[in-house]
Amino acid sequence: xxxxxxxxxxxxxxxxxxxxxxxxxxxxxxxxxxxxxxxxxxxxxxxxxxxxxxxxxxxxxxxxxxxxxxxxxxxxxxxxxxxxxxxxxxxxxxxxxxxxxxxxxxxxxxxxxxxxxxxxxxxxxxxxxxxxxxxxxxxxxxxxxxxxxxxxxxxxxxxxxxxxxxxxxxxxxxxxxxxxxxxxxxxxxxxxxxxxxxxxxxxxxxxx
Ligand code: SAH
Numbered sequence: 001x002x003x004x005x006x007x008x009x010x011x012x013x014x015x016x017x018x019x020x021x022x023x024x025x026x027x028x029x030x031x032x033x034x035x036x037x038x039x040x041x042x043x044x045x046x047x048x049x050x051x052x053x054x055x056x057x058x059x060x061x062x063x064x065x066x067x068x069x070x071x072x073x074x075x076x077x078x079x080x081x082x083x084x085x086x087x088x089x090x091x092x093x094x095x096x097x098x099x100x101x102x103x104x105x106x107x108x109x110x111x112x113x114x115x116x117x118x119x120x121x122x123x124x125x126x127x128x129x130x131x132x133x134x135x136x137x138x139x140x141x142x143x144x145x146x147x148x149x150x151x152x153x154x155x156x157x158x159x160x161x162x163x164x165x166x167x168x169x170x171x172x173x174x175x176x177x178x179x180x181x182x183x184x185x186x187x188x189x190x191x192x193x194x195x196x197x198x199x200x201x202x203x204x205x206x207x208x
Contacts (some may be wrong), residue, residue: 001041002028008043016065022091023061028054031084049084050104052198055144060085061194066165066178066192067140069094076127076135076157077120078101079144080199083109087118089142095122097135099128103206129202131157138162146174146197153192155179155187167197 029040071093080100137159143166167174176192
């Protein structure tokens with residue numbers, strides 16, 4: 001089923017062989033609630049609790065390709081969710097620092113990572129809008145929620161040559177943006193199509 005998903009992603013235009021290999025490796029069905037397991041290898045988003053969704057495989061593939069991950073790269077992920085995108089980055093050879101703002105999801109996914117072979121370097125409960133200055137600079141930063149505006153802190157935390165991949169937009173849809181740090185305060189920017197994400201929210205959220 002995983003190979004079938006990879007074939008589908010190829011027909012949709014994903015060409016990055018490393019990313020396709022990583023997606024072929026990671027057992028997406030384990031990251032979903034068992035009620036959705038049967039659909040895990042369809043190219044669709046699904047609920048993961050706490051009003052959040054696991055990103056569609058196509059979106060994971062695009063963002064991972066744009067991030068241009070090399071083995072050993074230090075990557076910051078904003079929006080851990082169920083940890084599927086995290087696992088794909090780890091399968092690509094990255095050392096991943098991942099931030100989640102919802103305590104419920106943070107706790108659930110932290111326990112889950114302990115049972116899985118793909119584990120991040122560090123999982124942080126906090127507001128990814130401000131990034132993670134303590135661990136900066138990063139080779140790449142990936143944001144898996146839609147940002148109304150570009151969080152400046154995330155640009156600052158890139159090393160020279162580092163990439164930021166982030167969906168930006170205030171309405172229901174966002175445009176995928178990629179920034180590359182070309183000098184201390186200089187960035188090149190490119191756009192990569194329209195997507196629909198849950199919103200990137202500021203501040204942490206605890207248990208109600
Ligand atoms: N990569 C995840 C996508 C989850 S949806 C997956 O594949 O499962 C986006 C996630 O971003 C949600 O879990 C949401 O709680 C989280 N999020 C939103 N705003 C955030 C912020 N400011 N800091 C950290 N996480 C945030």
